[in-house]
Amino acid sequence: MAAFLHLSLLLFFMSCGSFVFISADGTTTVRPTVVSEAVFSATESLFSAGTTNASEVSTAEFTTGYRKSTATTTTTTTAHPTEGAARREVTRKKAGREEGPVEFECPPLGLESLKVKDNQLRASSYKRRGLGPHRGRLNIQSGIEDGDIYDGAWCAQVKDKKQWLEVDARHLTRFTGVILQGRSSIWSWDMVHTYKVQFSNDTLVWKPCMNGTTEAVFEGNQDTETPVLALFNTSTVARYIRINPQTWYQNGTEGDICLRAEVLGCKLPDPNNIYAWQTEPAASRDKLNFRHHNYTEMRKLMKSVNDACPDITRIYSIGTSYRGLKLYVMEISDNPGKHELGEPEFRYVAGMHGNEVLGRELLLNLMEYMCREYKRGDPRVIRLVKETRIHLLPSMNPDGYEMAFKKGSELAGWALGRYSYEGIDMNHNFADLNSVMWTAIELETDRSKLINHYFPIPEQYTSEDAFVASETRAVISWMQNIPFVLGANLHGGEVVVTYPYDMTRDWAPREHTPTADESFFRWLATAYASTNQVMSNPDRRPCHNKDFRRYNNIINGADWHNVPGSMNDFSYLHTNCFEVTVELSCDKFPHASELPIEWENNRESLLVYMEQVHRGIKGVVRDKDTQAGIADAIIKVEDIDHHIRSVADGDYWRLLNPGEYRLTVSAEGYLSSSRTCQVMYDHYPTICDFYLTKVPKHRLKDILAKGGKLPKDLQLRLRQLRIRKLRVTTKAINQRRAAAAAKRAKRV
Ligand SMILES: *[C@@H]1O[C@H](CO)[C@@H](O)[C@H](O)[C@H]1NC(C)=O
Ligand SMILES: *[C@@H]1O[C@H](CO)[C@@H](O)[C@H](O)[C@H]1NC(C)=O
Ligand SMILES: *[C@@H]1O[C@H](CO)[C@@H](O)[C@H](O)[C@H]1NC(C)=O
Ligand SMILES: *[C@@H]1O[C@H](CO)[C@@H](O)[C@H](O)[C@H]1NC(C)=O
Ligand SMILES: *[C@@H]1O[C@H](CO)[C@@H](O)[C@H](O)[C@H]1NC(C)=O
Ligand SMILES: *[C@@H]1O[C@H](CO)[C@@H](O)[C@H](O)[C@H]1NC(C)=O
Ligand SMILES: [Zn+2]
Numbered sequence: 250m251a252a253f254l255h256l257s258l259l260l261f262f263m264s265c266g267s268f269v270f271i272s273a274d275g276t277t278t279v280r281p282t283v284v285s286e287a288v289f290s291a292t293e294s295l296f297s298a299g300t301t302n303a304s305e306v307s308t309a310e311f312t313t314g315y316r317k318s319t320a321t322t323t324t325t326t327t328a329h330p331t332e333g334a335a336r337r338e339v340t341r342k343k344a345g346r347e348e349g350p351v352e353f354e355c356p357p358l359g360l361e362s363l364k365v366k367d368n369q370l371r372a373s374s375y376k377r378r379g380l381g382p383h384r385g386r387l388n389i390q391s392g393i394e395d396g397d398i399y400d401g402a403w404c405a406q407v408k409d410k411k412q413w414l415e416v417d418a419r420h421l422t423r424f425t426g427v428i429l430q431g432r433s434s435i436w437s438w439d440m441v442h443t444y445k446v447q448f449s450n451d452t453l454v455w456k457p458c459m460n461g462t463t464e465a466v467f468e469g470n471q472d473t474e475t476p477v478l479a480l481f482n483t484s485t486v487a488r489y490i491r492i493n494p495q496t497w498y499q500n501g502t503e504g505d506i507c508l509r510a511e512v513l514g515c516k517l518p519d520p521n522n523i524y525a526w527q528t529e530p531a532a533s534r535d536k537l538n539f540r541h542h543n544y545t546e547m548r549k550l551m552k553s554v555n556d557a558c559p560d561i562t563r564i565y566s567i568g569t570s571y572r573g574l575k576l577y578v579m580e581i582s583d584n585p586g587k588h589e590l591g592e593p594e595f596r597y598v599a600g601m602h603g604n605e606v607l608g609r610e611l612l613l614n615l616m617e618y619m620c621r622e623y624k625r626g627d628p629r630v631i632r633l634v635k636e637t638r639i640h641l642l643p644s645m646n647p648d649g650y651e652m653a654f655k656k657g658s659e660l661a662g663w664a665l666g667r668y669s670y671e672g673i674d675m676n677h678n679f680a681d682l683n684s685v686m687w688t689a690i691e692l693e694t695d696r697s698k699l700i701n702h703y704f705p706i707p708e709q710y711t712s713e714d715a716f717v718a719s720e721t722r723a724v725i726s727w728m729q730n731i732p733f734v735l736g737a738n739l740h741g742g743e744v745v746v747t748y749p750y751d752m753t754r755d756w757a758p759r760e761h762t763p764t765a766d767e768s769f770f771r772w773l774a775t776a777y778a779s780t781n782q783v784m785s786n787p788d789r790r791p792c793h794n795k796d797f798r799r800y801n802n803i804i805n806g807a808d809w810h811n812v813p814g815s816m817n818d819f820s821y822l823h824t825n826c827f828e829v830t831v832e833l834s835c836d837k838f839p840h841a842s843e844l845p846i847e848w849e850n851n852r853e854s855l856l857v858y859m860e861q862v863h864r865g866i867k868g869v870v871r872d873k874d875t876q877a878g879i880a881d882a883i884i885k886v887e888d889i890d891h892h893i894r895s896v897a898d899g900d901y902w903r904l905l906n907p908g909e910y911r912l913t914v915s916a917e918g919y920l921s922s923s924r925t926c927q928v929m930y931d932h933y934p935t936i937c938d939f940y941l942t943k944v945p946k947h948r949l950k951d952i953l954a955k956g957g958k959l960p961k962d963l964q965l966r967l968r969q970l971r972i973r974k975l976r977v978t979t980k981a982i983n984q985r986r987a988a989a990a991a992k993r994a995k996r997v
Contacts, residue, residue: 350657351478355425355515357659358418361387362836362843367790371415374406376505383790385414387476387511388663388836390742391433392794399794401433404507405494412506413491415452422514424448424490426480428659431473431498432507439507440470441494448487458485466495469508476511476660486517511659533845535621535852537614540841541606543654544574544647550613551579551643558620561585561634567642568723569983571670573990574647576723579616582638588732589638590878591869593862593902596640596736596826597855598724601675601816603649604666606658607833607847608739612643614848615855629856637862640731645720645738646675658838663742673718676812679725679819680710683752686822701765702892704822705968706975713978719986722979724816729972732896733826735862735904737777738816743832744783745797746774751806751815751830762807764821765891769865769906774803774829777858782850783834792835806830823968825893827904865905866926866937870895870914873940881965882916882941902934914939917962 359365363386372382378398385403392399405412418424431440443466446458457464460482467479490512498504533539542550555562563585566575580586588594597615599608619639622630633639644650646669653666668674682704693699706725709715748770750762764770778784784802791797797804806812820828831854839847870882878899883892886903887910895901895916903912907928915921919941926937 350655351660352657353425353513353659355423355484355513356840356842357387357428357511358416358422358514359840359843360385360416360511361389361659362834362839363790363792364843365416365418369417369419370403371417372403372405373412376404376406380404380507382414385508385510387428387430387509387659389433389509390663390793391435393435395434395436397794399791402431402439402507402509404432404439404505408497408506410493410495413447413493414508414510415489415491416510416512417489418512418514418516419488421450421486421488421517422490423484423486423517424481424512424514425484426478426513427467427490427492428476428478428511428513429467429469429492430476430509430662431470432505433473433509433663437505437507438473438498438500438503439505440473440498441506441508442469442471442496442498443467444469444495444508445493446481447491447493448485449489449491450487452489455491456485456487459483469494469497474662474664476662478660480513490514513659533849535614535618535848537617537845537848539610539614539844539848541610541654541658541844542613544644544651547609547613547643548577551577551616554579554616554620558623561623562616562620567727568979569719570646570648571719571986572648573986574651576642576645576647576720578727579612579641579643580638581616581619581634581641583635588897590898591867591900592636592638593734593867594638594640594731595859595862596642596731596733597739597859598642598645598736598816599739600644600646600650601738602667602740602837603644603646603651604653604661604664605739605741605833605837606650606653607741607837607839607844608831609643609650610844611739611833611848611851611855612641614844614852616641618852633856633859637859639859640733642724642727645724653838658840661838663837669718669720671718673716673721675718675721675724676816677814678716678718678721679814679816680706680823681752681814681818682706682822683750683754683813683818687754700964701890702822703824703894703964703968705964706823706971708971711971711974711978713981715978719979719982722975722982725819726976726979728820728824728826733820733824734902735773735859736820736826736828737831737858738828739831739833741833741837742835743792743795743797744789744802744835745800745809745832746778746784746803747806747809747817747830747832748774748803749806749815749817749821749828751812751818753807753811757811759808759810761805763805765889766821766827766904767805769904770827770829771803772906773827773858773861773904775801776861777829777831777854778802780857781854821891825896825902860932861904862902863933865903865928865934866910866912867900867902867934868936868938870899870901870916870939870941872919873942879916879919879941881962882914882919882939885913885915887911887913912937912939914941916941918944920944 367383370382370385375381379400380403382403384400389401391401403414427446429441445464445466447455449455458481459465465482468477470477492510494506497506538550551564555564561581561583563580564577565580566577568576570576597612599612619630623634648670649666649668653661656665685704685707689699749764753760753762783789806817817828817830820826834847870879871877872879880895880897880899882895884901884903885892893901893903905928907930909925909927911923911925913921913923922939922941924937926935928935
């Protein structure tokens with residue numbers, strides 16, 4: 250992992266899962282060329298976001314040292330790109346505002362969230378289709394290559410000061426500001442340094458945006474990633490707005506006029522349109538707490554749900570983040586706090602990447618909704634609550650979230666807050682059991698010795714100095730304490746459901762890598778995707794650089810991009826739990842105003858997906874004589890090379906598509922037993938119980954007499970041993986950290 254810290258590496262972020270390292274020339278200096286000094290010097294203004302004296306672009310988001318961009322090599326004239334925004338924030342704080350993001354007077358129109366459609370964007374010219382005006386959206390991501398139809402900005406074809414990107418707001422709008430970003434690309438370095446803004450009601454007559462009596466010239470970008478905010482001195486009412494670049498980064502003949510933007514504005518009632526109310530998108534009829542909840546507020550909301558529904562909810566914590574924030578879980582069940590025989594356990598995990606915040610809010614919405622609907626007598630919710638033990642972890646990476654939250658939904662950029670405080674990407678941080686499995690398959694000639702489930706964690710992963718985040722350790726411990734059957738982890742930055750494996754077998758950048766349960770995973774992914782109102786809309790445009798509509802909005806994770814150490818793969822190979830990843834929205838951090846519609850988009854999917862935990866076969870494995878449940882019995886399904894195990898009381902769940910299956914159950918000290926079970930198309934599982942007979946005494950004697958040993962489940966023993974070791978080292982780390990914190994506190 251040391252290589253990760255190397256400063257000469259430029260890190261390129263894919264939407265969610267993986268990243269690509271590009272070695273950058275360490276000696277390169279980026280010297281922004283100002284085209285017109287005159288314009289530049291005339292822009293000492295309220296809006297200027299880049300005229301302060303700073304020699305490094307070492308903004309907060311670069312603190313971990315992982316995300317040094319080439320911008321760090323910038324010299325002399327470059328300025329702190331976010332200083333302006335930061336200064337404004339400070340000013341606001343002084344004006345009595347609490348800690349938290351800058352709250353805009355008006356929301357974003359939705360260039361980033363795609364609320365603004367492609368046909369609302371026009372430009373004076375564009376280099377080619379992949380750099381058309383429809384690509385000029387804040388945080389849009391290019392593919393790995395430049396030059397395809399999914400490139401990372403709008404770029405003008407002509408290089409002069411007459412170029413513009415136009416947004417048709419479709420309504421009279423009071424425009425209050427613009428947020429600008431450079432081009433997303435590994436290969437090109439393009440951005441706009443300064444720009445003007447014009448307004449119009451008819452696209453014929455344009456009024457310049459003024460600063461007093463002179464035309465305003467706004468400060469744009471000094472690096473390609475950091476979004477820079479410019480608030481207008483006085484807001485203007487109009488329907489159209491143009492962003493009109495004046496100076497841009499140039500290096501000889503290199504350097505195009507490229508930008509990604511968001512526009513802030515409040516929609517006004519249109520006196521000429523008496524049907525205006527009809528065009529309003531319906532907000533949610535569920536009156537839930539639709540806003541972004543920081544840590545304190547999240548805790549408060551969870552508490553209020555618990556107070557409202559004490560009989561069916563329980564809050565518990567599975568551990569703490571690096572900075573000591575608790576990882577809270579809301580349990581929803583008719584008997585909270587207890588595993589009930591035969592009742593499957595389900596989990597949703599959100600916010601593993603702290604800046605992908607929609608999942609967190611959806612889970613908070615979901616707990617509020619389920620509590621309310623349960624009390625209202627909604628039969629569907631009552632059934633879920635009675636027959637399932639549901640666990641909701643809204644924030645797996647609270648440290649990362651707080652970082653992104655402080656910048657706010659529009660200015661956090663693409664990567665700030667994704668990682669743990671220590672800079673760990675948690676979705677690459679679980680033990681890589683895929684390699685263990687595939688290596689064994691390659692080396693082992695005796696196929697009967699291969700295992701296909703419950704893989705033990707590798708020894709080195711359990712040590713104290715293993716690079717494993719405290720959040721990851723907490724989740725692994727949770728996975729082992731609770732017999733989860735099904736789960737999903739909620740991400741953002743794309744719109745698609747991905748299913749394991751997430752890792753390719755030969756480190757190919759992408760390759761379809763199915764599990765033994767491919768068909769059921771496809772069903773699971775489809776259950777979410779086909780009921781989601783954004784995914785199932787055939788007219789939606791792709792978010793960034795891949796059109797997942799071609800895949801019916803579901804894809805094998807490894808077929809998208811290789812992610813070693815993912816939570817899905819770990820869950821499948823180490824436990825009984827099947828898990829998929831849901832990418833919820835193009836925009837990782839949607840503005841609060843979009844939350845009601847996002848709940849509407851996802852409510853049905855969230856419920857339908859939970860209901861899938863009741864598919865397939867379930868039952869109890871018991872001792873035929875004593876009727877006692879048998880733990881750790883192995884449940885094999887003929888033709889599916891992945892077993893699952895019974896849990897403490899002998900109960901088990903085998904998720905399966907409809908069909909006829911031959912099951913064989915075996916356990917240490919018992920004779921195996923087989924039977925055929927039929928899975929129907931219903932929403933409830935087929936019950937298949939097993940009664941196992943102890944290996945007869947005389948046979949035991951025979952075996953022992955011949956000097957033989959009883960077959961031990963070595964794999965299980967090793968698994969338990971490593972689990973214990975991981976717990977011990979986690980405890981030691983936590984104690985050391987707590988002691989250090991106490992010492993610091995004492996000194997202060
Ligand atoms: C500027 O252009 C020169 C010549 O093409 C090139 O060697 C240098 O790397 C460029 N600098 C940057 C920062 O791109
Ligand atoms: C407007 O621009 C002038 C320079 O032309 C600048 O001095 C002034 O500060 C700006 N006004 C505001 C309110 O920032
Ligand atoms: C910029 O910062 C440097 C180092 O902190 C300082 O020496 C210099 O005087 C500053 N320049 C201006 C214009 O403030
Ligand atoms: C969370 O938000 C509340 C209300 O906006 C604010 O008072 C509090 O300071 C915030 N806490 C943090 C840690 O940002
Ligand atoms: C806008 O700029 C003018 C002229 O520079 C200044 O007098 C005025 O106070 C500014 N208004 C705001 C709201 O900043
Ligand atoms: C657009 O029309 C509105 C309402 O008629 C008016 O208030 C506004 O000033 C106009 N804007 C421009 C830029 O002409
Ligand atoms: Zn993610």
